[in-house]
Amino acid sequence: MDLDKLLAISNKCIHSEPPVCVASCPVHMDVIAFMSEIEKGDFKKAYKLMENKIPFARLIGKICDHPCENVCVRKDVGGSINISELEKVVIDLGYIRSKKSFSIPKKKGNVAVIGGGLSGMVTAIDLDKKGYQVTIFEKSNRIGGRIWDYEGEILDKSIIEEELQSIEKKGITINYNTEVFQNDLQEYMDKFDAVYLGTGYWKKNYEIDPNTFQANDLPLFIGGKIHNKSDSIIFSVSSARRAAISIDRYISKSSMGASREREGIYETLLDYKVDDIVSVEPVQKETEAYSEEEAVKEAKRCLKCQCIECIKACSHMQKFDITPDAYIRRINHNERIILGTHYANKMINACTECGLCKEQCPVGIGMQDIIHETRESMVQRGKMPLSTHDFALKDMAFSNSEHFSLVRKQPSKEQSKELFYYPVIAFSQYARGLYKGSGKTGYLFYPGCQLSATHSEYIGDIYKHLVGTIKENDADKDVGLYLGCCGAPADWAGRQDFMQENADKIKRVWEEMDKPTLILACSSCASTFEKYLPMIETVSLWQIFDKYGLPEVDIKKGKRVLNIHDACATRHNPKIHESVRNIVKTLGYKIEELAYTKDKAKCCGYGGLVSYANKAQAEVFVKDRINESNEDMLVYCAMCKDSLVRGNKRTYHILDIIYGKEMNDASLQKIPTLSEKNKNRTKLKMKLLKEIWGEEQDMDLMKHYNFKLNIPDDVMNIMEERYILVSDIEKVIDNARRNNERFFNPDTYNYLARLKFENVTYWVRYEEKENEIYVNSVYSHRMEVVEE
Ligand code: SF4
Ligand code: SF4
Ligand code: SF4
Incomplete structure (x- = not known):
């Protein structure tokens, strides 16, 4: 930035x-x-x-x-x-x-202080500290003025004396019993570089500058009661201090008025x-x-009043233990490093870009704006390590590849005649003939790549319900289907090139389909569409459910009270918040709102790809969110459910309660592995194509190798940690077997094989028993292995 x-x-x-x-x-x-x-x-x-x-x-x-x-x-x-x-x-x-302080040489000038009361004493010691030779002229035989009024119960005589003696000890000259009259002033002004008048009332009224205390542009500065009409002790002390500053500036010929706005009250x-x-x-x-x-x-x-609104709400700022100005300074420094280590990269990639700080901040500062621009500029300058967001981008590419991406209009009247004989006929709207499309795509259902990966079982039913319910309410409008990734990973990774390319592609599909309204089931899609495709009208699936009614399913009600975790990407979308709550209430649940909710929702830790770049930080976000909740959690974003269930929190996706899934299982549903997610996406595409459009399509991903793979749990966990897919391992082993590119260790009967694709080299150590492969370890790296 x-x-x-x-x-x-x-x-x-x-x-x-x-x-x-x-x-x-x-x-x-x-x-x-x-x-x-x-x-x-x-x-x-x-x-x-x-x-x-x-x-x-x-x-x-x-x-x-x-x-x-x-x-x-x-x-x-x-x-x-x-x-x-x-x-x-x-x-x-x-x-x-x-401790006895060494007095500095008094070379800066001579100042006369008239009046040894409180005001005069303060100006005198301040000027002494600044290096002036100060002489006090006091008309009585003691200094201290009204301080003596407090002698007794409030101030001990010995303490007053001790404090006052310290003035003389500093080397300030005090002339007692010396009354200075108005007529003498000129003489004092001629003799000294400046004069401070800190006595009681004088007859002549001077014009006193209220900020500098200077009188009529003379080397004369006036405090004490002449100027301060108030009796406030501390105000008098402050005025004396400010006068000393003015005298110093006057004598050293620096600006009298600069940077003095915050003196006094x-x-x-x-x-x-x-x-x-x-x-x-x-x-x-x-x-x-x-x-x-x-x-x-x-x-x-004492509340130690200080603005820490953003820090209070954000576990990222707390973890880095950093104030906003230090945060910004560190980013600035990091950006300016040309050679050397970018120590702040870790911090920059640990912000979820959730925007909560901006909601909290009374002056509207949002770290996500800074972080986002910084990530983009780091990518442009080649300062973002490739590995940071690599897997998320790979995942996005998968979702936009033939393995998942799909665009279809609602089956036409002609097709639907044929479709009538498909097993899918069982669903009620279809049986009533509602499935016959008019040919005009009014809506396009866009479930998103994450929901399709983790809750693929619901997508077909939702599509069928949408077709039926929209037909009932808006007869002319067909509902098409669009499977793909909105590009959020590219946006979070600062990859504007990928993001723009993706947005352009979505826009072309939308235009091709005659500009339908997109029905979105993913919160990240909602905010990505709003940011990059504002021309496309969107509505959330939850709003459609709320408006047109829920699917008729046998609902099994679970625990009665739920905490709703709003997805941070929806914070500026009150319609989504409202429709979700209406659905939850319609289904008979009670809602207990969390402290940070709706526009102040906290991120689950998935946002900004933090779970890829800084797992430990993502875990802190999840823990923080879970600690806020005493009930089961309800979410409406697949990634939120993923994060919370990983943190062992009983969590339902709103579709779990809509479709009345076995609630106990749903709440702690095992999260599919990365490989399973891809498989789920591909299987979903194949299933929908077959059931609804009557098309058969075989996918590369579903291709069967001539070996059976066995991967023990500990190896699978490592693969998850390192973002290695089963399909990656299959490719390595297939290549090793077909081309005999492998080493054999006769001691262990293990093969070691490697293969490089998409910039990463994968290593697999495995054993073969007949046609079964037992994977013993896997490893991946980005280093180039040069063959001799
Ligand atoms: S910091 Fe706040 S609470 Fe504490 S004394 Fe000052 S105003 Fe009062
Ligand atoms: S994680 Fe969210 S609240 Fe924290 S700094 Fe980033 S955008 Fe702000
Ligand atoms: S960034 Fe905003 S919320 Fe945070 S300390 Fe500064 S003013 Fe307060």
């Missing part, structure tokens, strides 16, 4: 946006970190955090008027966090005497929602101050 675009997305993310308490704290105490340290019981670290932001933390921390508390989002769910009380206890338990972009937060009352103090235990408990009430 283009760098500017990536940065623009990253800048939009509000993950680092502060909570409202921090934005409303004039000195921006890091409240979240502060609370976290208290929670851990580390009061020293918590104190350090105070010291980082609050000057004279031991004093100000005890007398701050805490505007942060008024805005705390906990306010409506139990009560604001007692930040001020926590600061007090942290001072008592966590104060550490600062500002509005944060974070709008932290508390709708789902449980109300918890503030912890009450047993004595004057919180005890250590009470403080920990109170800090725990």
